[in-house]
Amino acid sequence: MHTTAKKVMTTVISMVLITGLAVVAAPAQAAKTTITYFSFSASPDHIKTLNSIVAAFEKANPTIHVKVENAAYADYFTKLKTRIAANQAPDTFELDYQDFISYAAAGSLLNLGAVSTKDKTFNKSLYFGKAYDVFALNGKQYGLPSSYSTVVLFYNKDLFNAAGVATPTSSWDWSDEAAADKALAAKLPAGTYADFQPVQFWEFYKVLAQAGGQFLSANKKTALFNKQPGIDALNWLVSKQNNGWKPTAAQMGTMDDGAMFAAGKLAMWHSGIWMFDGLKTAPFKWDVAVEPGGVTPGNHFFANDVSVSSKTKNADAAWKWAKFLTSDAASVKLMISSSWEIPATSGKAPLAGYLNSPNPPANRQAVFDALKNPVAPPVIRQQNQMQDVVNAWLAKAQDGSVSVVDALNGAAAEVNAILAKE
Amino acid sequence: MKRNARVASALIAPSFIPLIAFLILPMIAAVCLSFASWDLLSPIQWIGLGNFKELFTHSIFYKSLFHSLVFIAGYLPLVYFLGLAAALGLNKKFRGSSFLRAAYFLPVVTSWVIVSLLWKWILNPNGGIVNSFLHVLGIQGPGWWTSPTWAMPSVIIASVWKDMGYVMLILLSGLQSIPPEYQEAAAMDGASKRQILFKITLPLLTPATFFVIVISLINNFQVFDQIYLMTGGGPDGSTSVLVQQIVKNAFDYGRSGFAAAMSMMLFIILLAITLIQIRLQKRWVNYA
Numbered sequence: 001m002h003t004t005a006k007k008v009m010t011t012v013i014s015m016v017l018i019t020g021l022a023v024v025a026a027p028a029q030a031a032k033t034t035i036t037y038f039s040f041s042a043s044p045d046h047i048k049t050l051n052s053i054v055a056a057f058e059k060a061n062p063t064i065h066v067k068v069e070n071a072a073y074a075d076y077f078t079k080l081k082t083r084i085a086a087n088q089a090p091d092t093f094e095l096d097y098q099d100f101i102s103y104a105a106a107g108s109l110l111n112l113g114a115v116s117t118k119d120k121t122f123n124k125s126l127y128f129g130k131a132y133d134v135f136a137l138n139g140k141q142y143g144l145p146s147s148y149s150t151v152v153l154f155y156n157k158d159l160f161n162a163a164g165v166a167t168p169t170s171s172w173d174w175s176d177e178a179a180a181d182k183a184l185a186a187k188l189p190a191g192t193y194a195d196f197q198p199v200q201f202w203e204f205y206k207v208l209a210q211a212g213g214q215f216l217s218a219n220k221k222t223a224l225f226n227k228q229p230g231i232d233a234l235n236w237l238v239s240k241q242n243n244g245w246k247p248t249a250a251q252m253g254t255m256d257d258g259a260m261f262a263a264g265k266l267a268m269w270h271s272g273i274w275m276f277d278g279l280k281t282a283p284f285k286w287d288v289a290v291e292p293g294g295v296t297p298g299n300h301f302f303a304n305d306v307s308v309s310s311k312t313k314n315a316d317a318a319w320k321w322a323k324f325l326t327s328d329a330a331s332v333k334l335m336i337s338s339s340w341e342i343p344a345t346s347g348k349a350p351l352a353g354y355l356n357s358p359n360p361p362a363n364r365q366a367v368f369d370a371l372k373n374p375v376a377p378p379v380i381r382q383q384n385q386m387q388d389v390v391n392a393w394l395a396k397a398q399d400g401s402v403s404v405v406d407a408l409n410g411a412a413a414e415v416n417a418i419l420a421k422e
Numbered sequence: 423m424k425r426n427a428r429v430a431s432a433l434i435a436p437s438f439i440p441l442i443a444f445l446i447l448p449m450i451a452a453v454c455l456s457f458a459s460w461d462l463l464s465p466i467q468w469i470g471l472g473n474f475k476e477l478f479t480h481s482i483f484y485k486s487l488f489h490s491l492v493f494i495a496g497y498l499p500l501v502y503f504l505g506l507a508a509a510l511g512l513n514k515k516f517r518g519s520s521f522l523r524a525a526y527f528l529p530v531v532t533s534w535v536i537v538s539l540l541w542k543w544i545l546n547p548n549g550g551i552v553n554s555f556l557h558v559l560g561i562q563g564p565g566w567w568t569s570p571t572w573a574m575p576s577v578i579i580a581s582v583w584k585d586m587g588y589v590m591l592i593l594l595s596g597l598q599s600i601p602p603e604y605q606e607a608a609a610m611d612g613a614s615k616r617q618i619l620f621k622i623t624l625p626l627l628t629p630a631t632f633f634v635i636v637i638s639l640i641n642n643f644q645v646f647d648q649i650y651l652m653t654g655g656g657p658d659g660s661t662s663v664l665v666q667q668i669v670k671n672a673f674d675y676g677r678s679g680f681a682a683a684m685s686m687m688l689f690i691i692l693l694a695i696t697l698i699q700i701r702l703q704k705r706w707v708n709y710a
Binding site: 077078081082084085102103106107108248249250251252253254255381382384385388392395396399401 | 461462463464542543546547548549550565566568569570656657658659670673674675676677
């Protein structure tokens with residue numbers, strides 16, 4: 001046979017063999033289950049970590065493929081809701097505590113009782129107690145807690161030292177913070193400010209708890225934040241700007257509070273522990289302390305979970321992934337090494353890596369001290385509407401267009417109207 | 423004849439199918455949804471006229487409608503007169519006229535994301551170009567988009583800057599369609615430049631003016647992008663317009679039915695305004 005003809009024959013036979021092998025191999029690939037996972041907390045800094053966790057999971061569970069989709073927090077819930085409405089819900093997705101109730105009450109989440117009972121290796125003691133319990137509704141578990149977090153008092157050591165003011169300690173209360181604000185404001189250069197604590201719903205409900213108040217009645221039928229503790233709380237919050245300790249929106253211009261602290265223009269900053277990683281290369285010394293309390297200490301308790309869609313066709317695979325992501329040692333280790341939020345696992349051993357991180361802040365113990373006095377956000381089904389109403393009135397109190405008392409009464413009246421429709 | 427109709431139908435079908443799928447059907451769905459309560463998660467519940475009853479007693483609807491009207495009242499005269507001035511100035515050939523026409527039109531094809539960032543920077547209360555200039559003149563600049571009083575003017579300024587080129591283009595094409603003989607005849611009869619402008623040019627420009635006003639009103643009742651990007655409806659709700667409230671209710675508050683009812687009201691308002699304009703055009707639009 002001619003050489004060229006031989007080459008052609010060899011190529012054709014090889015192709016036929018390869019195609020045959022592919023056909024034989026196809027059933028093995030088809031047996032692989034693909035599930036989707038939709039996340040907000042990985043964006044934008046922790047997507048690589050999430051991909052590493054997925055790789056570890058797929059290695060341990062070779063028959064399951066996890067397809068990850070990420071969205072920024074600001075867009076996440078719009079996307080998730082429209083996907084659920086279009087009957088295209090991801091198999092597994094992340095929820096935060098304040099949004100969880102709406103989804104659980106609407107029947108969008110799978111009751112994990114049945115799948116967890118089948119799993120003999122599962123024990124709820126894997127999780128930090130409070131974080132596990134908050135993701136239940138009417139006695140049914142609708143999510144596995146993935147992380148929890150809090151807010152602490154960040155401070156710029158260099159600015160404190162330059163002003164000759166003692167740095168915050170975890171035993172401070174509002175009067176100590178006010179004294180430091182006053183002393184710093186007198187000595188800081190123009191364009192640098194003593195403090196930043198936003199005047200909005202997310203701060204107010206916590207400061208209200210520090211003032212000894214309650215946001216809603218136990219049956220969630222009445223707003224209680226317009227009583228004396230609420231007045232004290234809001235007076236404290238607005239006093240910071242009124243006294244010139246906190247920059248106004250116009251003084252901040254296009255910079256947000258995080259950018260101002262990172263630029264060394266804030267001596268103290270009330271913010272979340274998820275900001276640690278972004279500040280690790282800040283060109284000044286900084287640390288954190290437990291936020292000062294009022295008549296009583298009180299600190300945020302935020303938690304995220306992994307829930308499974310009630311419409312999933314792969315409940316077992318979804319359960320395995322949710323459990324792995326939230327409690328497996330490999331996943332916890334990866335989350336801690338990237339300074340993601342704190343994994344909601346029980347026991348101190350996995351958290352040692354978080355406490356002993358070589359990156360700032362040095363006082364990471366403050367995070368766990370803060371969580372000794374947790375204040376969970378008030379949650380109702382019309383959560384966003386309630387938040388917007390409260391935010392609008394708090395903004396009026398801050399800009400002085402209405403008094404603190406009138407702002408709280410106005411907000412309470414509107415919140416009561418929302419509660420009446422719940 | 424029948425064959426012609428079949429051919430015509432076949433030719434229309436490719437554009438008609440997406441029109442039905444992405445416009446007509448969603449519109450019908452929105453009308454149905456306005457009589458229902460739906461949070462996108464739970465099953466839909468029919469509530470009759472409940473959303474409309476709430477709409478008329480809800481202060482947020484009137485407030486956002488008022489803000490939309492304030493935007494239009496500030497935007498429309500400014501964009502029209504600035505666009506007209508640019509069109510009159512560029513309605514002749516001179517060195518650089520093509521470049522200037524392109525330059526005026528450039529913001530129209532620029533994304534709102536970029537324009538918003540640019541104007542937030544220009545109007546930055548802390549060190550922005552405008553306030554720095556005012557400071558040199560000894561004037562304390564306002565808080566612009568951070569101030570409830572100045573936020574809407576800030577959005578209007580940015581919108582006028584972005585859209586002026588579009589208005590200029592429409593009016594320029596209107597100007598160029600006016601036969602020059604009219605102006606030449608008027609000039610020979612001794613009419614001044616001012617008289618030619620007000621008695622010849624502007625009356626013959628009314629079809630283009632009519633088009634600009636109709637399109638601008640329809641577009642600006644639906645203003646959203648610049649509000650979302652520059653102020654988010656704030657501060658203190660001072661720039662919260664109708665479409666922003668529709669989006670907020672549908673997606674943030676899970677009140678799709680209420681949002682659909684607001685959309686229906688917006689549709690009725692736009693339809694009424696457009697019909698009134700079409701009716702009134704006979705009185706002031708001159709089709710030479």
